Amino acid sequence: MAGGGKRKRLSLSKLYSFACGKTSLKGDQSQMGTTGSEEWLTSIFLVVGILAFTPLAPYTAVSAIFPLIVVVGATMVKEGIEDWKRTQQDIEMNNRKTRVHQGDGTFKSTGWKNLRVGDIVKVKKDEYFPADLLLLSSTFDDGICYVETMNLDGETNLKLKQALEATAFMHEDSHYRDFKALIKCEDPNTNLYSFVGTLDFEQNLYPLSPQRLLLRDSKAQKYRVYIWGSYLHWT
Known part of the structure; x- marks a missing residue:
């Protein structure tokens, strides 16, 4: 790079497997003090x-x-x-319920507090996402969904999200029976509009962008839709 400048390196988190080797990240809890x-x-x-x-x-x-x-x-x-x-x-x-993959192509209801990094969850319309998720698919053929983020940024307009073409076809529970992949992504941060990562699936590497990211406390809207996503990290 001209001028001897150095490019800032992006700090990436650990690799997370959807099927095994799940790793938990402990988030820092903010403390309230006097004004x-x-x-x-x-x-x-x-x-x-x-x-x-x-x-x-x-x-x-x-x-x-x-x-x-x-x-x-x-x-x-x-x-x-x-x-x-x-x-x-x-x-x-933390006591809210969501559906988590059991490893045999079926999903079972469990509390948010029981989720672990790498879990695949299934969310339907008007339900809040229990964690930061990578959008894998939806009941639409092209893997799209519309998300409301009013709890995060105050905006009422719906945001379009779309799964990767490589996983968009997986809109049946049975498709996840033998599903295995690896995600490499940036560490948790407060930026709502940026996301950098990669998905290693079937020996192919796919770049990830904010359009694939479903943030905790946002929810699916507009159509009767089921959404499948993978738990990325603690928020």
Whole structure:
């Protein structure tokens, strides 16, 4: 490359097999803290409380410390309630049901929390995708589906997704009885509109793009359709 510049290398994740050798990735859980205004207010009360114990204070220490206790206590209660609500939402979401391939051409209902990387799942219209999925096929001959992503980006317009031609014909459960493939893709990230990876299927390598990606918390819309996809990674 001219000028001695270096191209940034894309960091790729491990290889995942749909049939065996499934690997789990542990996602980092975000932690909620106090806002900047709350920290600033708490700091002021703390300084005033410390000064209350000096001869310079025109008021008693109790009158200065009490507001600090109220502010800190209210903040702790608020964060506790928010954490509890988030926990309840996570429990409700993880207990949702989806259909996962059993390895013999049949699909069985199971909870989202039981899914593993490499699982093949079957989703129907108006159901949320339980994880980031690679679109393998749909009940349409050309493997297309329309996806609503309002929960992710606020957009109400439907987005067209289409499976690779190599897998689009697999619109029957029995087609997955002996299905084996390898996916090599980028690590999980917050970018909704980019995706880089490859599918190694029947000794052929196929490039993957965002058009093949079904994101968790989006859902199939518009037609009565079944969608088959492979679990890519934790979100």
